[in-house]
Amino acid sequence: MTPDLSYPDVVQMAVPIFIALILAELLWIALSRRGGRYETRDAVTSLVMGAGNVASGIALGFLAWGFFMLLWQITPLDLGSAWWVVALCFVLDDLRYYWVHRFGHRIRWVWASHVNHHSSQHYNLTTALRQTWTGTFTFMMVVRAPLILLGFHPAMMLFCGGLNLIYQFWIHTEAIGRLPRWVEAVMNTPSHHRVHHGRNPRYLDANYAGVFIVWDRLFGTFVAERDDERVDYGLVRNLGTFNPLRVAFHEWAAIFRDVTRPGLSWRARLAYAFAPPGWSHDGSRDTSAAIKEKHLARHPEDRGTPGFS
Amino acid sequence: MPLGILIALVVGGIAGIALLTHVFGFSAARRFADADEARAAFLREFPETRIDRVTLSADGAAALLETEDGPALAWAMGADTSARLLSEVRVEETPRGLRFRLPDMTAPCIDIALAPEDRAAWHSASGGAR
Ligand SMILES: [Zn+2]
Ligand SMILES: [Zn+2]
Numbered sequence: 001m002t003p004d005l006s007y008p009d010v011v012q013m014a015v016p017i018f019i020a021l022i023l024a025e026l027l028w029i030a031l032s033r034r035g036g037r038y039e040t041r042d043a044v045t046s047l048v049m050g051a052g053n054v055a056s057g058i059a060l061g062f063l064a065w066g067f068f069m070l071l072w073q074i075t076p077l078d079l080g081s082a083w084w085v086v087a088l089c090f091v092l093d094d095l096r097y098y099w100v101h102r103f104g105h106r107i108r109w110v111w112a113s114h115v116n117h118h119s120s121q122h123y124n125l126t127t128a129l130r131q132t133w134t135g136t137f138t139f140m141m142v143v144r145a146p147l148i149l150l151g152f153h154p155a156m157m158l159f160c161g162g163l164n165l166i167y168q169f170w171i172h173t174e175a176i177g178r179l180p181r182w183v184e185a186v187m188n189t190p191s192h193h194r195v196h197h198g199r200n201p202r203y204l205d206a207n208y209a210g211v212f213i214v215w216d217r218l219f220g221t222f223v224a225e226r227d228d229e230r231v232d233y234g235l236v237r238n239l240g241t242f243n244p245l246r247v248a249f250h251e252w253a254a255i256f257r258d259v260t261r262p263g264l265s266w267r268a269r270l271a272y273a274f275a276p277p278g279w280s281h282d283g284s285r286d287t288s289a290a291i292k293e294k295h296l297a298r299h300p301e302d303r304g305t306p307g308f309s
Numbered sequence: 310m311p312l313g314i315l316i317a318l319v320v321g322g323i324a325g326i327a328l329l330t331h332v333f334g335f336s337a338a339r340r341f342a343d344a345d346e347a348r349a350a351f352l353r354e355f356p357e358t359r360i361d362r363v364t365l366s367a368d369g370a371a372a373l374l375e376t377e378d379g380p381a382l383a384w385a386m387g388a389d390t391s392a393r394l395l396s397e398v399r400v401e402e403t404p405r406g407l408r409f410r411l412p413d414m415t416a417p418c419i420d421i422a423l424a425p426e427d428r429a430a431w432h433s434a435s436g437g438a439r
Contacts, residue, residue: 010310019322026326030333037387040327042334047323056317058312060328121389124324200395237354240391250414294357 005081007159012054025175027208030126035175036124037063041242048244049116050129053065064141066085068154077151086160089152090211093160096147097210100140100273102221105205105288111140111277114250119247123197128172133248159176168193188213191225198231199238201295202307205289234258236278238292320360347372350383350421358394362437364434366406371421373431380435382409384419391416400437407431 001293015270029035104114114134120127147157168188176190183189186208196207206223209216216222239247258272258280268281280286286294296303330336341347344363351360351374362375371384376394382393399410406423423431 009310012315015310015318015322019326023329026329026333030335035386038330038333038335039328041387042389043330046329047326051319051323054315103352103394121386168401176356182330214415232353234389237415238386238389238391240386240413240419242387246414246417247338253414298356 005153007155010162011165013210014169015267016224018050018059018125018129018169021170025125025173028175036173038124038126042120043124044128045242045244045247046120046122046126049133050126050131051136052133052244052248053131055130056133059231060136062135063260065154067141068148068157071145071148075149075151077149078153081152081153085152086156089147089156090160090163092147092152093157094164094209094211095215096143097161097164098199098208098215098219099211100143101208102219103143104141105140105208106276107274108251108255108277108279109273110140112255114236115139115251115277116247118197119239121238122196123172123174123194123231123233125169125172127197129168130247134252137252143260161214172197183211186212186214192216192222194231194233195223195225197233199234199236200228200229200232201288201292202226202305203231204236204291204307206307210301217297226306235284235297236288285306319414329407335388336390337367338370339388339390341372341383341385342369343364344372347383351376351381351392353390354383355381355394364431366421366431367424367427368422371419371436373434382419382421382435384420395435395437398435400435402428402432403435407435409435409437419422 359377409419
């Protein structure tokens with residue numbers, strides 16, 4: 001067994017790099033007048049969300065860690081800590097990220113946590129740091145269980161998860177257009193992730209990848225960025241507040257309000273918590289599928305094109 | 310990393326980036342140049358809803374719309390915009406204009422600057438209770 005395996009906290013170590021790259025992007029945009037947009041209150045909200053994410057990790061991280069170490073006690077498997085094990089762990093953890101992220105858009109309970117990452121109408125490096133405060137409550141740590149049971153040490157898995165998060169930082173930019181073809185084919189890139197942040201009907205529920213875009217190509221969720229359709233960033237219904245507390249908790253509050261409505265069946269209450277975002281018992285709201293259908297009714301020429309198939 | 314240094318980095322980083330962003334002039338709020346821009350801002354959030362009438366505020370930071378689903382607001386959110394239908398709105402007068410309170414966690418309170426002579430018309434057109 002390798003019980004005392006430990007890795008550096010790479011996300012905390014990357015904070016100075018995050019700040020330096022944000023300053024570089026901001027300067028580039030201010031001086032060249034292209035490559036994206038910044039707005040003061042939007043940027044501050046994103047950065048405060050990022051700080052709160054780190055704080056919530058320090059405050060609540062022990063819950064997930066306790067769960068992981070419990071699994072580590074149970075499993076008879078131990079793959080050790082050779083470099084190729086770390087590399088394999090990184091790839092499998094990225095597959096884990098793809099599914100957690102996909103659940104994050106398709107299950108309202110998980111969306112309540114992830115929605116804040118999409119709540120900015122901007123797309124710059126500060127948007128990358130607009131991270132959840134409530135990830136622990138989604139219980140998505142269970143998706144990591146198979147990796148630990150397979151013999152990947154929890155510390156190694158969290159190390160790979162940290163590297164994954166750091167990789168995703170730099171792709172939150174409009175300053176980089178398209179990269180060489182092989183990069184766009186294999187890796188998640190600024191172009192692919194811009195699509196993921198789009199509220200255009202075509203771009204909804206696309207490109208869930210963390211590091212490797214191949215998962216989206218494999219599981220049928222890939223949509224390429226189009227030169228004839230500029231990405232409109234933000235939520236289907238954009239927020240009317242910059243208040244970080246509201247950004248962090250609004251969808252949880254909305255779930256609570258819907259689930260406790262008088263006169264609903266238990267099935268409807270469960271659906272308000274776990275069905276795709278936009279589900280409603282009376283059809284008064286739109287899911288992403290309904291939004292795409294309504295778009296096709298207005299634009300039949302788009303039927304069958306990427307994002308509408 | 311020691312917690313003290315991490316906190317100093319985060320606080321200093323946020324303050325520095327905020328200050329620079331402001332100095333570069335990126336705090337300027339969005340303004341609607343005309344009714345069509347306000348209309349587009351509303352349709353961005355409610356693409357299926359027919360708009361019958363648009364009234365711009367004097368500073369162009371907001372618009373009151375009459376739609377098939379009732380009165381609505383479109384307004385500047387920093388450099389961008391947002392919009393809401395005004396069912397269940399409560400309206401209060403503020404020193405600068407009107408405050409629209411909605412039972413909506415994501416837009417609980419919309420402050421619109423309005424000249425004193427425009428306030429009564431906006432208030433009654435919004436359908437809001439006091
Ligand atoms: Zn997402
Ligand atoms: Zn993102």
